[in-house]
Amino acid sequence: xxxxxxxxxxxxxxxxxxxxxxxxxxxxxxxxxxxxxxxxxxxxxxxxxxxxxxxxxxxxxxxxxxxxxxxxxxxxxxxxxxxxxxxxxxxxxxxxxxxxxxxxxxxxxxxxxxxxxxxxxxxxxxxxxxxxxxxxxxxxxxxxxxxxxxxxxxxxxxxxxxxxxxxxxxxxxxxxxxxxxxxxxxxxxxxxxxxxxxxxxxxxxxxxxxxxxxxxxxxxxxxxxxxxxxxxxxxxxxxxxxxxxxxxxxxxxxxxxxxxxxxxxxxxxxxxxxxxxxxxxxxxxxxxxxxxxxxxxxxxxxxxxxxxxxxxxxxx
Numbered sequence: 089x090x091x092x093x094x095x096x097x098x099x100x101x102x103x104x105x106x107x108x109x110x111x112x113x114x115x116x117x118x119x120x121x122x123x124x125x126x127x128x129x130x131x132x133x134x135x136x137x138x139x140x141x142x143x144x145x146x147x148x149x150x151x152x153x154x155x156x157x158x159x160x161x162x163x164x165x166x167x168x169x170x171x172x173x174x175x176x177x178x179x180x181x182x183x184x185x186x187x188x189x190x191x192x193x194x195x196x197x198x199x200x201x202x203x204x205x206x207x208x209x210x211x212x213x214x215x216x217x218x219x220x221x222x223x224x225x226x227x228x229x230x231x232x233x234x235x236x237x238x239x240x241x242x243x244x245x246x247x248x249x250x251x252x253x254x255x256x257x258x259x260x261x262x263x264x265x266x267x268x269x270x271x272x273x274x275x276x277x278x279x280x281x282x283x284x285x286x287x288x289x290x291x292x293x294x295x296x297x298x299x300x301x302x303x304x305x306x307x308x309x310x311x312x313x314x315x316x317x318x319x320x321x322x323x324x325x326x327x328x329x330x331x332x333x334x335x336x337x338x339x340x341x342x343x344x345x346x347x348x349x350x351x352x353x354x355x356x357x358x359x360x361x362x363x364x365x366x367x368x369x370x371x372x373x374x375x376x377x378x379x380x381x382x383x384x385x386x387x388x389x390x391x392x393x394x395x396x397x398x399x400x401x402x403x404x
Contacts, residue, residue, distance in 0.1 A: 114181065131208070136170070149310065157309050186200070198258075206367060209367050221302050229255040233342060234253055236251045236347070246329075257313050257315075264288065267303055268336070273322070283321075284315070311391055334399075343388075343390050347384050350383045350401075357404055359385045363397055
C-alpha cells in the first residue's frame with residue numbers, strides 16, 4: 089500500500105503559521121496537521137521511534153484528542169520532532185501549549201489530606217523512595233474503594249496482603265499509582281504481583297523495611313475516569329511475626345474493607361479494630377471484633393477519614 093506522506097524538500101514553500109483554533113488549540117492543530125499529512129498514529133509513532141524518541145500510541149492519541157497535553161521535557165522534545173515530521177514551522181505546536189500548568193500539592197490538594205509524616209513513622213524513608221520513583225500521581229486520584237485481605241499463617245507469621253483499589257482520576261493524564269509496604273522488623277517482601285496494571289520501578293529501604301512499587305495503568309486517565317488495580321505483597325516463606333495490620337490513608341476514601349484471615353491452626357484470642365488520626369496520637373481501640381466461622385475478622389467503613397486504620401490481635 090502506498091503512503092501519502094512526503095518529507096518537505098528544499099525550496100518547498102513553508103506552510104503558513106497554525107491558526108489558533110477554538111477549544112484546545114494544541115490538540116486541534118495537531119489533529120489537523122496529522123490529517124493534512126495523511127498519517128496514521130501508528131506511522132507517526134514509527135517515525136518518532138526512528139528518531140530514537142519514545143512516545144506511546146496512547147499518549148499520541150490523548151494529545152490529539154485533548155485528553156492530556158505534553159509538558160515534561162521529553163514530551164516537548166517529541167512535539168518538536170512532530171513539527172519536523174508534519175512539515176510545520178519550528179515552535180508552532182509548542183507555542184500553542186502555552187505556559188506549563190501548575191503542578192504539585194497546591195494544585196492537587198485534597199481537602200483533609202495529610203502528609204506522610206502524620207500517618208507513618210517512616211515518612212523520611214517513604215519520601216526518599218517516592219522521590220526516586222518520581223511519583224506523579226500523588227493526590228491525582230480519588231479512592232473510591234480499597235479492599236484488602238491480609239493472611240496470617242500457622243506459624244503466626246505474615247503470609248501476604250492482597251489489595252484491590254478502585255480509583256478515579258482528579259485530573260487528566262494520571263497514569264500510575266505507587267503502592268507501599270512497610271514491615272517494622274525490616275523484612276522486605278519477596279512477592280510482588282500486580283493485576284490490571286503493570287509493575288514498574290521498585291525501590292526499597294531495607295533499613296526501614298519499606299518497599300515502594302510503581303503500578304502503571306494501561307493508558308493515562310481522563311479526568312473523572314475510573315480504573316481498577318490489584319496488587320500483592322508477600323513472603324514465600326519465613327514472613328515476620330504478625331500482631332496487627334494497618335493502612336495509612338493520606339486522603340479520604342469512599343469505602344474501606346479489611347479482612348484478616350488466620351490459619352485454623354493458629355487462631356488469636358482477641359481482635360480489635362484500631363484508629364489513629366495521626367501517628368502522634370496513641371491508637372484508640374474502636375471495637376472488639378468477633379472471629380467468624382471462616383477464621384476471619386474484618387472492618388468495613390464508608391466515608392473514610394485520613395489517618396491510620398487497622399486491626400490488632402492477641403495470641404495466647
